[in-house]
Amino acid sequence: MGDNSSAFGIARDQLRAFVERIERLDEEAKCLNDDRKDVYGEAKSMGFDVKILKKVIAIRRKDHDQRMEEEALLDTYLQALGMVPAAEEE
Structure with a gap:
């Protein structure tokens, strides 16, 4: 029985x-x-539009190819x- 309680003790310690x-x-x-909320609040108090700022950040997270593909699809x-x-077609 000591072996099971030892294993239980190890599992308990790992879980903890x-x-x-x-x-x-x-x-x-x-x-x-x-902190992020504070920065957005500071930006808002300086006259920046927080919703647009969040969109800019989301766009910057994407790689160039992904961004171009999404913009082309949105435009379509x-x-x-x-x-x-x-x-206009050339």
């Missing part, structure tokens, strides 16, 4: 270590999110809906 690491990471993430959809003039 994982839980504590996750809790620390959650706390760090909360702090980072609070907008043209199909008559929301922008169709590109």
Whole structure:
């Protein structure tokens, strides 16, 4: 029976270590999110549009090819809906 309780003790210690690491990471993430919120608030107080700022950040995260493909597809959809003039053919 001692062997099972020893294994249980090891598993318990590992579980506790994982839980504590996750809790620390959650706390760090909360702090980072609070910092991000503060920066957006500062940008807003300086007259920047936060919604547009978030879009700019999302665009910058994408690589060039992905961004160009999405923009071309968006343009195609907008043209199909008559929301922008169709590109003139040369």
